[in-house]
Amino acid sequence: MKKWIALMLLICVMMTGSAFAADLNAPGQLPISNERLHFTIGVPNLTTVEDWETNEQTLKLEKDLNVDLDFVLFPYDKNERIQKLELMIMAGGDDLPDIIMGDCGDLSNIVRYGEMGMILPTTEYYKNDAYWTEDTCKEGGMSKEDLLRYVTCYDGEIYGVFQYNGSPNNCYSEARCMVYEPWLKQLGLEMPVTTDDFANMLRAFRDQDPNGNGEADEIPLMSYNDYIDKNFIRFLMSPFIYTQENYFNWNEGKIEFVANMDAWKKGLEWIHSLYEEGLILPMSFTQDRSSYSAIISEEPTKVGAFAYFSASILGANDARRADYICVDPLLGPDGVRNGVYMPRIPAIRMMITKNCKEPEAAFRLGDYLCSQVMSLWTRYGEENVDWFHPEEGAHGVYEESLGYGAFFTVVTPWGVLQNKWWGVDTPCIILDKWSAGQTKNESDIYNHTFPIGRSLKKTVEYQNPHPITGLVFNEEEQEVVTEYQSTINAYVLQSFSEFVTGIKSLDTDWDSYVAEFAHMGLDEYMAAVQSCYDRMYSN
Numbered sequence: 001m002k003k004w005i006a007l008m009l010l011i012c013v014m015m016t017g018s019a020f021a022a023d024l025n026a027p028g029q030l031p032i033s034n035e036r037l038h039f040t041i042g043v044p045n046l047t048t049v050e051d052w053e054t055n056e057q058t059l060k061l062e063k064d065l066n067v068d069l070d071f072v073l074f075p076y077d078k079n080e081r082i083q084k085l086e087l088m089i090m091a092g093g094d095d096l097p098d099i100i101m102g103d104c105g106d107l108s109n110i111v112r113y114g115e116m117g118m119i120l121p122t123t124e125y126y127k128n129d130a131y132w133t134e135d136t137c138k139e140g141g142m143s144k145e146d147l148l149r150y151v152t153c154y155d156g157e158i159y160g161v162f163q164y165n166g167s168p169n170n171c172y173s174e175a176r177c178m179v180y181e182p183w184l185k186q187l188g189l190e191m192p193v194t195t196d197d198f199a200n201m202l203r204a205f206r207d208q209d210p211n212g213n214g215e216a217d218e219i220p221l222m223s224y225n226d227y228i229d230k231n232f233i234r235f236l237m238s239p240f241i242y243t244q245e246n247y248f249n250w251n252e253g254k255i256e257f258v259a260n261m262d263a264w265k266k267g268l269e270w271i272h273s274l275y276e277e278g279l280i281l282p283m284s285f286t287q288d289r290s291s292y293s294a295i296i297s298e299e300p301t302k303v304g305a306f307a308y309f310s311a312s313i314l315g316a317n318d319a320r321r322a323d324y325i326c327v328d329p330l331l332g333p334d335g336v337r338n339g340v341y342m343p344r345i346p347a348i349r350m351m352i353t354k355n356c357k358e359p360e361a362a363f364r365l366g367d368y369l370c371s372q373v374m375s376l377w378t379r380y381g382e383e384n385v386d387w388f389h390p391e392e393g394a395h396g397v398y399e400e401s402l403g404y405g406a407f408f409t410v411v412t413p414w415g416v417l418q419n420k421w422w423g424v425d426t427p428c429i430i431l432d433k434w435s436a437g438q439t440k441n442e443s444d445i446y447n448h449t450f451p452i453g454r455s456l457k458k459t460v461e462y463q464n465p466h467p468i469t470g471l472v473f474n475e476e477e478q479e480v481v482t483e484y485q486s487t488i489n490a491y492v493l494q495s496f497s498e499f500v501t502g503i504k505s506l507d508t509d510w511d512s513y514v515a516e517f518a519h520m521g522l523d524e525y526m527a528a529v530q531s532c533y534d535r536m537y538s539n
Helices: 002-017 056-065 078-090 107-115 123-128 131-139 144-148 181-186 195-207 225-237 262-276 289-297 359-369 372-380 449-454 457-461 475-501 510-519 522-537
Strands: 037-044 067-074 099-101 161-165 177-180 219-222 248-251 254-257 303-307 324-326 347-352
Touching: 037 359, 056 067, 056 359, 056 372, 067 078, 099 359, 107 347, 107 475, 123 359, 131 144, 131 359, 131 372, 144 161, 161 359, 177 181, 177 225, 195 219, 195 262, 195 303, 219 289, 225 262, 225 303, 225 475, 254 522, 262 475, 289 303, 324 449, 347 359, 359 372, 475 510, 475 522, 510 522
Parallel strands: 037 067, 037 099, 219 303
Antiparallel strands: 099 347, 161 347, 177 303, 177 324, 248 254
């Protein structure tokens, strides 16, 4: 019934506007229409985009497509962005722009907006109008249909235009801990192999004054609040038990929940011992990204190791970008060693709202953003201006660790304020061979990808072969997951912090911690997850 209602809504919108709809050229033909079209677009207020109206990618799109684009700024923070969107929807949606770009939640959010009639399905457009999407997928050896399965809601509809941000490096980044290589060299330390080696390295950072200022101001290890449940937990737990998003593990086709297992308790005991020794910054559990970045940016260097890194954590002209390298997956006391690999999954990054008078043309705009030219522009800028094809004989930065040869030399660094491109919070298809194909250039002291590329080998070697991701729940499963998942995950995270910091005791509180999961619906939740996994992946 919901699928029928959504289909009728689309037909009504198209019929209502048919008397006034512009004549569109064939899919793949530029411009979209010989008639000048106008769209209002809601976009995240990105700190890296100087002015959406005058941005060079905006001007390129307006020229190529024969459109005028006016922008409405939504909050940069995802949660605040969703909150603003939902307030507009609750008010009736009349103030929604024609198009909304950016991450506005997962499919459970998006299908709800579609069922409310606030955003329009694009399912039929993907069948008939996705010229540029199909062209880029073909270049990357991918199938459009294979990607669409991850953005098709339980009612059978697609609500928006997807982004596929292929990045082999990022596939290995969600359990990444970085270490300051100059301190390793200065103190004569090797890359740690075992959990004991890692603890000894942190003690050396704390006790041996590696920044040479005569003060005990070094921070051995830290993270920040938004990444405790990602890099921090996943890296430090992986020597004891494989840990990924939602605390899942694959075991011969069965999806297990790991945060109540004995191995999880052993991991907590070790991490608590690091905290008790003063090797983990207590602020890690409460500080935000800006505080985290400020501490890492201090001179002289204060931070020996941290969990989570992006190019924007350190300033664009800070040479320490290239001084932090990936810590190898650690070997635990029981012989466990896990590298966490999470494949890239398409996600909706553009929605067409009920207020759009030209929804098919709007889809064509999103489709063009997924062309090879625009996808590269979105992430790297203009060819022969911001990036160049490599010289003969050049090598790729990830060639040794991931097997990707040189595709291009990038000139303009990522994470800086610029007015050239939109950034990847929009529709695009970034092929793996592009993102992993940066030319190796040892003289570029600010490019953080080079040290990451040469320090990834062990993570790749020990990667888990069965990551659980891209689950698209049916309506019944989604109701169960919506009811239980966020509560269970929040309980795990809060309890992790309390066990590590000593608010809770592993001796006296562990049993009650485990027992609580039964009252939180863990069995029903995991049954829904297993049902979805079996339907999607058990052939």
